[in-house]
Each structure stands twice: as C-alpha cells, then as structure tokens.
Amino acid sequence: MKNFNQKIVVITGAGSGMGRSLAKQLAESGATVLLSDKNEAGLNETRRMIEEAGKGACKTYLVxxxxxxxxDAFAKQVLDEFKYIDVLINNAGMAIGEATLNEIPLEDFELLINVNMWGVIHHTRAFLDILISRPEAAIVNTSSVFGLMGIPSQIPYCVSKYAVRGFTESLRLELVKTNVAVTCVHPGGIDTDIAKNGIHYKNREKAVEHFKTLVITSADKAAGIIIKAIRKKSKRVMVGPDAKLIRFVSQAAPGLLESYILKKKDQLEQSMN
Ligand SMILES: NC(=O)c1ccc[n+]([C@@H]2O[C@H](COP(=O)([O-])OP(=O)(O)OC[C@H]3O[C@@H](n4cnc5c(N)ncnc54)[C@H](O)[C@@H]3O)[C@@H](O)[C@H]2O)c1
Structure with missing residues (x-):
C-alpha cells in the first residue's frame, strides 16, 4: 500500500504507545484513523494530538x-458509518509481570489470552469480508520478540504472541490470492507504557524500572518502521535492532540465546529482591 491518503484505518490500543504513534503518523499521511482503546483518557489525548496537528481525520471508540x-458492536458501528475500511492494525495488548506457571491466577492467564490473542482474531473476523472486497487492503497484527523465543516466568505473554504469529502467518497464506496484505509485527523493547499498564504480582516499581533498561526504540520510531512495512507489504517486520538480533540468534545459535535468557532472568530475580 503505497499511499495512505483517504484510506480508512482502524487501530486498536490507540490510547498509548505504538498505537498512538501509528495513529498520529497515519493521520499525518492523510488517512482517516478510527481509533479504539479501553482507556478513554488516553484515547481522547491521541485525538487531541491529531486534531491539533490538523491533518487527516480521526474518530474514537471505547472498546x-x-x-x-x-x-462485534464496534465493527458494526464502523461499517454502518464508513461502509468499509482499508487497513486493520491489531495493536492493543497487555503485559503480565514475572510469574511462573503455578503462580499465575488462571483468570489472569485467560484475560491476557482474551486481550492479546482473541482480540486479534475477533477483529480480523469482523472486518475480513470488507477488507477482501477492497481493491487494496492490509491486516497488521502485533506479535513480539516473545513470539520468537520462549521466556521463563512469561508463559501467558509468550503463548499469546506465538498465537498471534501462528494466526497471522497462516492467514497470510489463506489470503495470498486476495488484495489483502498481511503483516506480522515483532517489536523488541519499545519505550511505551506496556510494563506500567501490566498486571504485576511482585514489585511493580522495580519491574517497570527493569523494563526501562530494555527499551531501545521510541514508539514514534517503531510506528515509522511498521508503516514502512505496510507500504512494502512485508510478511513480517522486526522492530528495532534488538528484535533483528534476537531473530538472527534464535535461528543461528538457539543455545546461546537460551543461556542469555537464563542469565537475564537471574539478574532480574536478584534485582527484585
Ligand atoms: N513495548 C514493547 O516493548 C513491546 C514489545 C513487543 C510487543 N509489544 C506489543 O505492542 C502492542 C502495543 O503495546 P505498547 O507497547 O504500545 O503498550 P501501551 O501499554 O503503551 O499501549 C497498549 C494500548 O493497548 C490498550 N489496551 C490494553 N488492553 C486493552 C483492552 N482489553 N481493550 C482495549 N485496549 C486495550 C491500552 O489501554 C494501551 O492504550 C501490544 O500488543 C504489545 O504487546 C510491545
């Protein structure tokens, strides 16, 4: 998709982080951005920023x-009002703090899967027919580097992000003869509120502090990389140098990556005590 001018783009989780940056940059390119989030204040702030910049058009939905x-109600409202969309960006997601399988309350595991995995699947199903009917369309789903490697004490998040990857890669093949391009996004450490907004069982403050030591790419930079991938109809995109490195090492030297992950986990446990 070379041009976003006059395109209608749905972005979930647009009240913060990468969703907000995507919304701002796509509106700047002339798109009409339809933004959803469960965080009303964040959503209103994103809309304010876009209106202030004065480019593109924007509408917000609490979902x-x-x-x-x-x-389903959101999709119906959007299609009643706009008749079609051209791009669906499934960006909304949540994190969970460090906890082993036995420590995580099952309801939190289920909540995370509902948000990070079923949210992506339900949105895609709700908009798929209309996207297929467009001359050119795109579906963009947000996995993670945690969809490339297993991480101890992060089972629910890894399960959700591997699921998004599997869903997206399979969907891409199902849609290969249509006009819908499908992109799987694998961000590395991006400077957003994902850790702050997450569920935590141990030391929330320290967990957020630790996350800050891992981020190397800004949300704006990440959004720029994702938009470039949509333009190029990329099958997958590694967002940030850390994501590129992790992908390379996971294939070339998986044992090395495993040792590094275990070392990092020990460091994290020590810092939490
Ligand atoms: N930040 C990172 O380092 C990183 C790395 C890999 C993947 N990701 C993924 O990128 C995506 C964007 O996250 P971000 O880093 O911008 O985080 P963020 O917390 O800044 O933004 C996520 C947005 O999703 C919204 N959201 C969460 N649960 C929701 C729900 N149930 N319904 C509606 N909205 C909901 C939040 O309110 C928030 O506005 C997520 O899918 C995340 O898992 C982030």
Missing part, C-alpha cells in the same frame, strides 16, 4: 478488545 461482543 475492550478482550470482549467479543464489544468488538
């Missing part, structure tokens, strides 16, 4: 992507 009925 919990962990609830199928809210997604």
């Amino acid at each position: 919990d992507v962990g609830k199928r009925e809210e997604i």
Whole structure:
C-alpha cells in the first residue's frame, strides 16, 4: 500500500504507545484513523494530538478488545458509518509481570489470552469480508520478540504472541490470492507504557524500572518502521535492532540465546529482591 491518503484505518490500543504513534503518523499521511482503546483518557489525548496537528481525520471508540461482543458492536458501528475500511492494525495488548506457571491466577492467564490473542482474531473476523472486497487492503497484527523465543516466568505473554504469529502467518497464506496484505509485527523493547499498564504480582516499581533498561526504540520510531512495512507489504517486520538480533540468534545459535535468557532472568530475580 503505497499511499495512505483517504484510506480508512482502524487501530486498536490507540490510547498509548505504538498505537498512538501509528495513529498520529497515519493521520499525518492523510488517512482517516478510527481509533479504539479501553482507556478513554488516553484515547481522547491521541485525538487531541491529531486534531491539533490538523491533518487527516480521526474518530474514537471505547472498546475492550478482550470482549467479543464489544468488538462485534464496534465493527458494526464502523461499517454502518464508513461502509468499509482499508487497513486493520491489531495493536492493543497487555503485559503480565514475572510469574511462573503455578503462580499465575488462571483468570489472569485467560484475560491476557482474551486481550492479546482473541482480540486479534475477533477483529480480523469482523472486518475480513470488507477488507477482501477492497481493491487494496492490509491486516497488521502485533506479535513480539516473545513470539520468537520462549521466556521463563512469561508463559501467558509468550503463548499469546506465538498465537498471534501462528494466526497471522497462516492467514497470510489463506489470503495470498486476495488484495489483502498481511503483516506480522515483532517489536523488541519499545519505550511505551506496556510494563506500567501490566498486571504485576511482585514489585511493580522495580519491574517497570527493569523494563526501562530494555527499551531501545521510541514508539514514534517503531510506528515509522511498521508503516514502512505496510507500504512494502512485508510478511513480517522486526522492530528495532534488538528484535533483528534476537531473530538472527534464535535461528543461528538457539543455545546461546537460551543461556542469555537464563542469565537475564537471574539478574532480574536478584534485582527484585
Ligand atoms: N513495548 C514493547 O516493548 C513491546 C514489545 C513487543 C510487543 N509489544 C506489543 O505492542 C502492542 C502495543 O503495546 P505498547 O507497547 O504500545 O503498550 P501501551 O501499554 O503503551 O499501549 C497498549 C494500548 O493497548 C490498550 N489496551 C490494553 N488492553 C486493552 C483492552 N482489553 N481493550 C482495549 N485496549 C486495550 C491500552 O489501554 C494501551 O492504550 C501490544 O500488543 C504489545 O504487546 C510491545
């Protein structure tokens, strides 16, 4: 998709981080951005920023992507009002703090899967027919580097992001003869509120502090990389140098990556005590 001018783009989780940056940059390119989030204040702030910049058009919707009925109602409202969309960016997601399988309350595991995995699947199903009917369309799903490697004490998040990757790669092949390009996004450490907004069981403050030591790419830079990937119809995009390195090492030297992950986990445990 070379041009976003006059395109209608749905972005979930647009009240913060990469979703907000994507919304601002796509509006700047002349798109009409339809933004959803469960965080009303964040969503209003994104809309304010876009209106102030004065380019593109923007509408906001309060939607919990962990609830199928809210997604279906959102899709119906959008299609009643706009008739079609050209791009769906499934960006909304949540994190979970360090906890082993036995420590995580099952309801939190289920919540995370509802938001990070089912949210992506339900949105895609709700908009798929209309996207296929467009001359040119795109579906962009946000996995993670945690969709490339297993991480101890991060099972629910890894499960959700591997699922998004599997869903997206399979969908891409299903849609290969259509006009819908499908992109799987694998961000590395991006400077957003994902850790702050997450569920935590241990030391929230230290977990957020630790996350800050891992981020190397700004949300604006990440959004620019994702938009470039949509333009190029990329199958997958590694966002940030850390993501590129992790992908390379996971294939070339998986044992080395495993040792590094275990060392990092020990360091994190020590810093939490
Ligand atoms: N920041 C990173 O380092 C990183 C790395 C890999 C993947 N990701 C993924 O990138 C995506 C964007 O995250 P971000 O880093 O910008 O984080 P963020 O917390 O800044 O933004 C995520 C947005 O999603 C919204 N959201 C969360 N749960 C929701 C729900 N149930 N319904 C509706 N909205 C909901 C939040 O309110 C927030 O506005 C997520 O899918 C995340 O898993 C982030």
